[in-house]
Structures are given as structure tokens and as C-alpha cells.
Amino acid sequence: MTAQDQFSAALGDAAVAVEATMTDLLTPPDPAAPLLWQAMRYAALSGGKRLRPFFVLQSAQLFGVSDQPALRTAAAVEMIHAYSLVHDDLPAMDDDDLRRGQPTVHRHFDEATAILAGDALQTLAFEVLADPATHPAAEVRAALVAALARASGAAGMAGGQMLDLSAAGTDWDAVSVQQLQSMKTAAMFAVACESGAILGQASDDQRAALRAFGVNFGLAFQITDDLMDVTGDAGEAGKAVGKDAAQGKATLVELQGVEGAREIAARFCHNAVESLDLYGDKADLLCEITRRITDRRA
Amino acid sequence: MTAQDQFSAALGDAAVAVEATMTDLLTPPDPAAPLLWQAMRYAALSGGKRLRPFFVLQSAQLFGVSDQPALRTAAAVEMIHAYSLVHDDLPAMDDDDLRRGQPTVHRHFDEATAILAGDALQTLAFEVLADPATHPAAEVRAALVAALARASGAAGMAGGQMLDLSAAGTDWDAVSVQQLQSMKTAAMFAVACESGAILGQASDDQRAALRAFGVNFGLAFQITDDLMDVTGDAGEAGKAVGKDAAQGKATLVELQGVEGAREIAARFCHNAVESLDLYGDKADLLCEITRRITDRRA
Numbered sequence: 001m002t003a004q005d006q007f008s009a010a011l012g013d014a015a016v017a018v019e020a021t022m023t024d025l026l027t028p029p030d031p032a033a034p035l036l037w038q039a040m041r042y043a044a045l046s047g048g049k050r051l052r053p054f055f056v057l058q059s060a061q062l063f064g065v066s067d068q069p070a071l072r073t074a075a076a077v078e079m080i081h082a083y084s085l086v087h088d089d090l091p092a093m094d095d096d097d098l099r100r101g102q103p104t105v106h107r108h109f110d111e112a113t114a115i116l117a118g119d120a121l122q123t124l125a126f127e128v129l130a131d132p133a134t135h136p137a138a139e140v141r142a143a144l145v146a147a148l149a150r151a152s153g154a155a156g157m158a159g160g161q162m163l164d165l166s167a168a169g170t171d172w173d174a175v176s177v178q179q180l181q182s183m184k185t186a187a188m189f190a191v192a193c194e195s196g197a198i199l200g201q202a203s204d205d206q207r208a209a210l211r212a213f214g215v216n217f218g219l220a221f222q223i224t225d226d227l228m229d230v231t232g233d234a235g236e237a238g239k240a241v242g243k244d245a246a247q248g249k250a251t252l253v254e255l256q257g258v259e260g261a262r263e264i265a266a267r268f269c270h271n272a273v274e275s276l277d278l279y280g281d282k283a284d285l286l287c288e289i290t291r292r293i294t295d296r297r298a
Numbered sequence: 299m300t301a302q303d304q305f306s307a308a309l310g311d312a313a314v315a316v317e318a319t320m321t322d323l324l325t326p327p328d329p330a331a332p333l334l335w336q337a338m339r340y341a342a343l344s345g346g347k348r349l350r351p352f353f354v355l356q357s358a359q360l361f362g363v364s365d366q367p368a369l370r371t372a373a374a375v376e377m378i379h380a381y382s383l384v385h386d387d388l389p390a391m392d393d394d395d396l397r398r399g400q401p402t403v404h405r406h407f408d409e410a411t412a413i414l415a416g417d418a419l420q421t422l423a424f425e426v427l428a429d430p431a432t433h434p435a436a437e438v439r440a441a442l443v444a445a446l447a448r449a450s451g452a453a454g455m456a457g458g459q460m461l462d463l464s465a466a467g468t469d470w471d472a473v474s475v476q477q478l479q480s481m482k483t484a485a486m487f488a489v490a491c492e493s494g495a496i497l498g499q500a501s502d503d504q505r506a507a508l509r510a511f512g513v514n515f516g517l518a519f520q521i522t523d524d525l526m527d528v529t530g531d532a533g534e535a536g537k538a539v540g541k542d543a544a545q546g547k548a549t550l551v552e553l554q555g556v557e558g559a560r561e562i563a564a565r566f567c568h569n570a571v572e573s574l575d576l577y578g579d580k581a582d583l584l585c586e587i588t589r590r591i592t593d594r595r596a
Contacts, residue, residue, distance in 0.1 A: 032477060033457035035464065040452065087417060092409030111390030115413065116460050119385060120452040122417065126424045127447030130440045138436040142428045145443050149425030154338065154418040159331035162414050166333065179330060 007288045014057050015050040018078060021071040025079075025128055035109075039117035040124070043105045044082040051221075051289075053078045055192035058286050059210050062279055063200020072134045073144060073195050076125040080152045081188060083121035086114050088161060122152075135199060143198045151191035160184025167250035177250045178219065185225075186218025193217075193286075209275050213286065216272035221293055223265040226251040231258060269293065305586045309352055316351040316376060317343060319369040323377075323426055333407075337415035338422070341403045342380040349519075349587075351376045353490035356584050357508050360577055361498020370432045371442060371493050374423040378450045379486060381419035384412050386459060420450075433497060441496045449489035458482025465548035475548045476517065483523075484516025491515075491584075507573050511584065514570035519591055521563040524549035529556060567591065 026041045053074035060070035089096040089104040090111065097107050106114035128134060129144045150156060160183030167180065193214035197207035230253050253261040272290045276283040324339045351372035358368035387394040387402040388409065395405050404412035426432060427442045448454060458481030465478065491512035495505035528551050551559040570588045574581040 028453065031453070031457070032481060033452060033460040036452050036457055036460040083417075087413055090410075090413065092413060112388075112463050113460070115385055115388065115390060116456050116463075119381075119416070119420065120456040122420055123447050123451035123456065126443055127451060130443035130447060132440075138440040142430075142436040142439040142443070145424055145428035145440070149421050149428060153421035153425060154331060154334050155326065155329070158414050158418040158421065159329070159334055162331040162334040162411070165410050165414075183330060 004288075007285055007292070010058075010285055011049065011054055011289070014054040014074075015048075017067075017071055018050050018053040018057070018074045019045060021075045022078065025072075025075055025124065035113065036116055036120060039105055039109050039113045040121050042108060043086045043114075043117050044079055044121060046102055047100050050078060052081055052188055052192040054289070055189060055214065055217075055286070056195050058283075059193045059196025060199050062196060062206075062210075062282055063202055065196065065199045068133070069135045069199050070196070072128055072131075073199060074192075076128045076134075076144075077148065077188070077192050077195060079121045079125040079128070080148060080157075083118040083125070084152070084157055084161070086118035086121070090114060093161075093165065137201070140198060140201065144195060147191050147194055147198060151187040156183050156187035156191075157185075160187070164249060170250075172250040172255070174252060174255050177252055177255060180250060181219055181222045181252075182215065185222040186215045189218035189221065190214030205278065209278055212275035213272050213290075216268045216275060217290055217293065220265045220268035220272065220290070223252055223261050223268070224293055226253045227258060227261055227265070229253075302586075305583055305590070308356075308583055309347065309587070312352040312355050312372075313346075313348040315365075315369055316348050316355070316372045319373045320376065323370075323373055323422065333411065334414055334418060337403055337407050337411045338419050340406060341384045341412075341415050342377055342419060344400055345398050348376060350379055350486055350490040352587070353487060353512065353515075353584070354493050356581075357491045357494025358497050360494060360504075360508075360580055361500055363494065363497045366431070367433045367497050368494070370426055370429075371497060372490075374426045374432075374442075375446065375486070375490050375493060377419045377423040377426070378446060378455075381416040381423070382450070382455055382459070384416035384419070388412060391459075391463065435499070438496060438499065442493055445489050445492055445496060449485040454481050454485035454489075455483075458485070462547060468548075470548040470553070472550060472553050475550055475553060478548060479517055479520045479550075480513065483520040484513045487516035487519065488512030503576065507576055510573040511570050511588075514566045514573060515588055515591065518563045518566035518570065518588070521550050521559050521566070522591055524551045525556060525559055525563070527551075 022044055023041070026037060026044060028037065031037045056074035056077055057070050060073070085099060086105045088094050089099055090106055096104050098104060102108070104114070105117055109117070125148065126145055129148065130141050132141070134144070135141050152158065160180050163180040164184055190211045191214070193210040194207055197210045229251075251261075252264055256264065269290050273287045276286060320342055321339070324335060324342060326335065329335045354372035354375055355368050358371070383397060384403045386392050387397055388404055394402050396402060400406070402412070403415055407415070423446065424443055427446065428439050430439070432442070433439050450456065452460075458478050461478040462482055488509045489512070491508040492505055495508045527549075549559075550562055554562065567588050571585045574584060
């Protein structure tokens with residue numbers, strides 16, 4: 001099998017396994033509010049590349065973590081990502097009708113259901129992590145909760161979304177845009193990678209290396225996403241293009257031009273790969289996904 | 299000091315102490331998204347009786363838990379309550395302009411900010427509980443997260459709100475209404491009381507007794523709230539009255555009439571007090587608040 005085949009297979013296998021775990025966690029026996037669970041499943045099980053869970057699984061594998069802890073943690077991280085998409089799509093936020101070609105949760109159900117489904121997906125993510133089924137060591141479970149909460153809360157993803165919303169119509173410099181993208185996008189990739197190290201009860205250095213990888217990957221990922229909004233077609237991007245500029249969102253592409261942004265993304269990719277030096281060959285797939293992200297073959 | 303003075307002083311002291319802890323947790327140094335934190339503070343620090351935190355502190359006191367763990371846990375429980383009010387008030391949900399006489403978060407800021415502030419308050423609650431500053435034993439921290447997530451998620455508070463929204467215009471029986479209120483209201487009172495037992499590393503029986511107290515108190519509390527909507531004036535209720543009936547919400551008052559509902563509330567109060575038998579005199583203040591709740595002098 002070529003490296004490329006191996007990579008595609010690993011990404012596909014991860015998506016299938018994580019979706020099975022999420023389906024299980026999102027299908028309680030005899031639920032009292034079945035419509036809410038239906039909306040949660042609609043939000044969380046509607047496809048996507050499952051990149052963040054892939055990173056959880058890959059980083060857990062570096063420490064020989066067994067399947068159940070890795071998959072439950074990957075599912076929790078993806079539930080947080082899914083909740084954020086549901087709320088970001090709401091009319092009061094980005095006002096999107098489609099997500100991955102399907103009606104968004106508030107279009108398929110209604111706004112109240114979408115708000116509650118997002119809320120309850122967030123709650124479930126922390127419930128899953130705190131459950132002894134995720135890891136026998138309470139120290140690990142509490143550390144997973146703390147790390148995911150920091151990454152997704154006001155100092156991370158939610159704070160980044162707040163800055164993004166207030167970016168429209170204001171002047172931004174490159175430093176501020178990078179701060180915003182560190183919070184909005186990179187923090188979740190960083191915690192995905194870090195979670196494997198937490199599950200593996202890794203050393204501080206090992207954990208810091210995976211965090212650094214995730215931050216750099218996340219920043220490169222966001223820039224290539226912004227590049228696709230400018231240069232791509234809707235089919236390739238999987239969503240409407242040209243929308244960021246129309247909404248006046250702050251991106252490095254706006255500030256540095258297409259070539260400038262490509263160079264910055266390449267630098268973050270280089271830094272990401274370099275962060276994993278201490279893992280040697282074992283981190284090959286993580287390096288491979290990083291190389292692909294700049295030209296978006298991933 | 300009379301029992302009544304002692305009770306009022308304890309409730310007031312708890313509110314002051316919990317608000318100081320929340321203010322501290324909601325005022326990070328040099329935040330990257332200051333407007334989001336401002337909205338979170340507006341949502342969480344706008345008054346209220348702080349009943350749920352009072353229950354955390356009172357139940358923690360039964361086991362001699364020290365101040366910092368009890369106050370941080372109380373603050374986390376109140377942050378979840380605060381987030382739920384912010385989202386419940388949104389136009390797509392209950393569409394309320396006022397909360398405790400002040401403009402609701404989405405009226406004072408805007409809808410997007412209100413959604414994100416609610417989201418980030420929820421996240422912060424779990425971050426606070428998972429933090430070693432809340433308790434040295436990771437087993438306790440993980441158990442607090444698990445219990446609060448169960449109580450507030452799709453099988454608890456959020457699921458109850460979903461049922462409440464879908465109740466309008468449908469026929470409900472008393473059993474279904476009680477199920478809804480167990481989830482929407484009683485689950486959070488139950489976890490507030492249970493949290494003290496978790497912090498105190500209490501026996502299963504001690505923990506179950508506090509849970510049972512919280513469930514029964516919560517059900518009585520909800521019925522008296524519904525009674526006030528029918529019989530009270532806006533000043534006494536602290537909010538617009540007659541709104542539940544106008545919205546076709548499912549309440550026991552609608553189903554059983556005012557006298558019938560009063561009797562059921564009295565029975566829950568009786569059960570609540572009885573649940574605490576094993577604590578003897580030490581639970582006097584918890585019993586006192588229960589006696590007051592039926593005539594809403596609390």
C-alpha cells in the first residue's frame with residue numbers, strides 16, 4: 001500500500017469508527033425527549049471528514065491507548081465541533097441554510113431545537129469524558145474535561161467565534177487575525193492532539209509537542225480554508241464560496257493576498273511537522289495529513 | 299436569632315459568597331474576547347436568589363467540606379442555571395425581554411452574543427469543576443462533572459426545556475407534566491444537593507438522600523412557580539404573570555386546578571423533608587427552606 005493509500009484508509013477507518021461510537025452515545029434507550037436526540041444525531045452524524053477525531057485517534061496511537069478510550073474521547077471532541085457548527089449556522093450568527101449539502105439543523109427542525117441540540121451536544125461531550133467508561137483513571141478523565149473546556153470556551157473556540165462576528169467592518173492586522181484563528185480553529189485541533197497524550201499519560205514534553213503540532217496544523221488549516229473561499233469553486237469547498245469577503249470577515253488572505261497567505265500556511269505546516277520530531281516515524285500519518293492540507297487533497 | 303432570621307441570613311450570605319466566587323471566575327486577566335466575558339458576567343451576576351448554590355453549600359456543610367470546593371462547585375451549578383436562562387429567553391425560545399427587571403442578554407447585547415455567552419458559561423462550569431482548585435481528588439472532580447452533565451443535558455434540563463417547548467397546544471397528563479418538570483427543574487436542584495455529598499465523599503445512602511430531597515424540592519418549587527403565574531401579581535412573582543397559560547404551557551395547575559396543585563406541592567415538600575431524616579438537626583436549614591417554598595416566603 002502506498003503512503004497515500006495508507007493515509008486515505010486511516011482517515012476513512014477513523015471516520016467510520018468514530019461515527020459508530022457517536023451513534024451509540026447518541027442513541028439512548030427510551031429517551032424522554034426523543035426529538036432532541038434526533039436533532040443531536042442529525043447535527044453530529046451528517047458526515048464531514050472527522051479530522052479532529054482522526055487527530056485524537058492518531059495521537060492516542062502514539063502511546064498505545066486502546067480503542068474504547070480513544071474512540072470515546074474522539075467522539076466527545078467531535079460533539080463539541082458539531083455543537084459549534086449548529087450554533088454558528090443560526091440566523092443570528094452566520095445564517096447558513098446548508099451544511100455539507102444538507103439543510104442546517106435550524107432549517108431542518110427549527111431554531112429552538114437547534115439551540116437546544118447544540119447545548120445538549122456540548123453537555124454530552126463532557127458527560128462522555130467524565131464517565132469511567134472513557135478511562136479508568138479519574139485523573140485522566142478530569143484532565144480531558146479541563147483541556148476540552150479550555151479549548152472550546154471563552155478563551156478558545158467560543159471566544160474566537162465572538163471575535164469573528166465582531167470582525168465584520170473593522171480593521172484587523174495580521175497579529176489579531178492570527179489570535180482569532182488560534183482561538184476559533186487551532187485550539188480545537190490542539191486539544192484533539194493533546195487528548196491522545198492525556199489518555200496515554202504522556203510526559204509534559206510529549207504533550208506539549210502534540211499541542212504545538214495541533215496549533216500549527218489548525219492555523220494552516222484555517223488559512224487554506226480561507227484561500228478556498230477566494231480561489232476555489234463551491235463543489236471543491238463543499239459550501240458557498242466568496243462568503244467571507246462578502247461578510248467582511250477578517251482573514252489573512254484579505255490582509256496578505258493569496259500568495260502571501262499560501263506562504264504563511266506553508267510555514268505553519270513546516271512548524272507542525274517539526275513539532276513531531278521527537279515521535280520519529282510513528283508520527284508519519286500526522287505529517288502526511290499536514291503536507292496534504294496545504295493543497296487540500298486531505 | 300430566630301430560625302427565620304437564621305435562614306434569611308444563611309441565604310443572603312450564600313448569595314454574596316457565591317457571587318464573589320463567580321465574579322472572580324468570570325473576570326480573567328487580559329481576556330482576548332472581552333465583550334464575551336462582559337456578556338457572561340451580565341448573564342450570571344444579575345441577581346436572583348441563588349437557591350441552587352445555597353443547596354450546594356448547605357449540603358456540603360453536612361460533610362464539613364471547606365469553603366473553596368463548596369463555593370466553586372456552587373458557582374459552576376449557578377453558571378449552568380444562568381446559561382439556561384440566557385438561552386431560554388432567546389426570541390426562538392420563550393422570547394423574553396426582561397429578566398429580574400433588567401433587559402435580557404440578547405436585548406442588552408444581541409442574539410449572537412447571547413447564544414455565545416450561554417455556550418461559554420456552560421463550558422466554564424465544567425472547566426471550573428475539572429480544575430484541581432475545586433478538589434484535590436480527581437475522582438471527586440470527575441464525579442461532579444458527570445453528575446452536572448447528566449442533570450443539565452438531554453436527559454435532564456435541556457431535554458425538559460425541549461418537552462416544554464413542544465408542550466404548547468398538545469394534551470398532557472399529570473404523569474407527563476411531572477416527567478417534564480423532573481427534567482427541566484428538579485434535576486438541577488437534585489444535582490445541587492448531590493454535589494455537596496460528592497464533595498464530602500459521602501456514602502451512597504447519604505448521597506441518595508440528598509438527591510431525593512433535591513428532586514422533591516424541585517418539583518414543589520416548580521408547582522409553586524406555576525401557581526404564582528396564575529394567582530400572583532407581577533411584583534411578587536418578579537416577572538410577567540399569566541404567560542404560561544397564554545403560551546399553552548403544560549402545568550399541574552392547568553391540569554389539577556389551584557387547590558389540587560397546592561396539595562401536590564405540599565406532598566412533595568413533605569417527601570423532601572422526610573428524605574433528610576438521616577441527617578437529623580444538621581439539615582434544619584434545608585428543611586426550613588422547603589417549608590417556606592410552598593407559600594413562597596423564600
